[in-house]
Amino acid sequence: MLIVYGKKYGQLFRMPGLFGNRDFYVTSNPDDYSVVFRNEGQWPVRRCFDTFVYHRKVHRAKYFQGVDGLLASSGEKWYNVRKVANPVLMQPRNVRPYLTTMLDVNDEFLERIRKIRNPKTLEMPDSFEEEINRLALESVAAVALNTRLGLINRDGLEGDSKAIISNLRSVFDMVVLLEGVPFWKILKTPGFYKMMKVLDAILDDCNKYIELALEKIEKDKTNRSATELNRQKSVLEKLAQEDKKIAVTMALDMLFAGVDTTSSALAGILAVLAKNPQKQEKLYEEMKTILPEKHSRLTIDNMSNLPYLRACIKEGLRLHPILPGTMRQLPHDVVLSGYRVPAGNDITTAGNAQMRDEDYVPRAKEYIPERWLRNDLNNKYAGDIVRPFMYLPFGFGPRSCAGRRVVELEMEITIARLVRNFIIEFNHPIENLFKQKMIVVPNKPLNFKFEERKE
Structure with a gap:
């Protein structure tokens, strides 16, 4: 537009x-x-959604206590949160140790695909978008809280987890209307009250998991449980060593912002790989060099040199930016x-x-990872x-996406393992597969076909 x-x-x-x-x-x-x-200055300012700001500064001010997080703050307040979060989230060496945790989640996702695909057509059901959302939420919770929600193996979402995903989608639907013509600033509208109710529900449901994680941290000051499970300390625990309130707000922001964005990015990359089998096979050949068997494990070392995988992801984000x-x-x-x-x-x-405009990118409509x-x-x-x-794709400078490193690792793991295990097809029109809301989201059922590779 x-x-x-x-x-x-x-x-x-x-x-x-x-x-x-x-x-x-x-x-x-x-x-x-x-x-x-x-010219963005010392503390770059990006417009916050006013409904989020109202929710955190006015409606639930008692909970946030002036620590409004990255989603609802600017200037020095934003900087005070970001300077605590950056060492934990923005340095690759601090994110890579979460590989084991994210691989375990990904193992369950691959088995879920094998379970729910149509046995004759090998296609995913119309609800596959929900399955990718489960993967994203489970992965974020594992990294942010060192907590498993158990979403992926369930045949149906239940309770708080179901509510979180449903309410997040509702927020994306409502924010466009409320922020575009903010009549609620003059007269509180039914849509405004509905938004406050949905944001309350997300906060309360996420906070239950955050509180459980904090209790576990308090009970295990020596971090024995993390050591026994061969796990890194959660983002929440690392940040809590600096500032507990910032830690809680950042964990909430990760759960809030890390589901639909990541799932839409993964869907876009899978779509272009499915429609370009030659590129997919080239990626498969790269994957075989580090994963000789389907069940071979990704490691920090063998993931250090995967140029074609990263080129495929960049090119997918170019064609389908969030x-x-x-x-x-x-x-x-x-x-x-x-x-x-x-x-x-x-x-x-x-x-x-503009990355899909021929005036700026040669053969802009084509999927050519080699250009990277x-x-x-x-x-x-x-x-x-x-x-x-x-x-x-992740913004620029100090105000770029704080979760970028976690999202990149999740995308690399997921795309690498799906291509190593399956031949991926999408035997449906790809035109208008996505629509723009607050972010880009799927506009059609994601009926990918996942055929087992024989080797």
């Missing part, structure tokens, strides 16, 4: 703010992107495309959406294919 508006109104256009919202500027001029990100661009509010006026944009207004760069293999001198696709600051 941003690209359509850009072609109609120009590379830089302004959408007036409504009901107290700031004006909203969108630029699809790559020359502007460096200006935006080089968000069309990246937003900032700048602390001072800037000049974009020859126009002065006043400080404090929302500015969105549309780079992710820049060290291959014989690769005619290698080299710079985008302008600076265009391809930002």
Whole structure:
């Protein structure tokens, strides 16, 4: 939609703010992107969803006690949370030890696929999107809380876990309406009260698991249970050593933000691999070099050099980005495309959406992972294919996705093991497979076919 508006109104256009919202500027001029990100200031500001801010600062202020987390804070408050979280979440050496935990979850996911696929067609049921959501939530809980929810082996979601997934999807549906025309700021609407109720339910259900994890930490100060299980300390436990309230809020943010985003990313990558069997086979050949048998285990060492796997993931995110661009509010006026944009207004760069535009990417509609293999001198696709600051699937700079390293590891594990175990097909039209809400989400049943590989 941003690209359509850009072609109609120009590379830089302004959408007036409504009901107290700031004006909203969108630029699809790559020359502007460096200006935006080089002027974001010490504490980059990205607009928070006002309903989330209200929920944490007003509606449930007693629970959050001024620690609003990364989803509902800016400026110095945001920085105080991020500086505690970064050493735990943003350094690859601190995330890789969670490999064992995530592999155990992934083992169950593969067996779940074998159990629920149609025995004749080998296709997944229409509910496969829910299965990927289970994988994402189970993985996030295992890393954030060192807790297993037991979602994957169940034939039906139950209780709190079912409510969390259902309510998260409801939030994505409601936030577009409430944030786009925020009439609730003048008069509290039924939709606003419904959003508060859903956010309450997510908070209360997630908090039950967080409290159980905290109790386990308190009972095991020497971390014996983690040692016996050959597990890393959870993110919650590591952060709690610095600040318990920040730890709880960050765990909540991980559970909140790590389900639909990760599952949509995985679905998009699987879709393009399924529609490009030659690329899938090339990835399979790479997987066989480190996983000679289906049941062979991934390790930190054998995952260190998987260029084609990472190229396949990058190319999948290029074709199916979760968000069309990246937003900032700048602390001072800037000049974009020859126009002065006043400080404090929302500015969105549309780079992710432009990655499917032939003006910027050669053969943009095609799935060509080789374009990311820049060290291959014989690769005619290698080299710079985008302008600076265009391809930002996880955002940019200090304000980039805090869970990026965990998500990348989860995607690498899942794609590697699915391709090693199965021939993946999608024998249905791929057009309009996704739709844009707050993020991109599946628009059709994900009826992937998973055929066992013979070796």
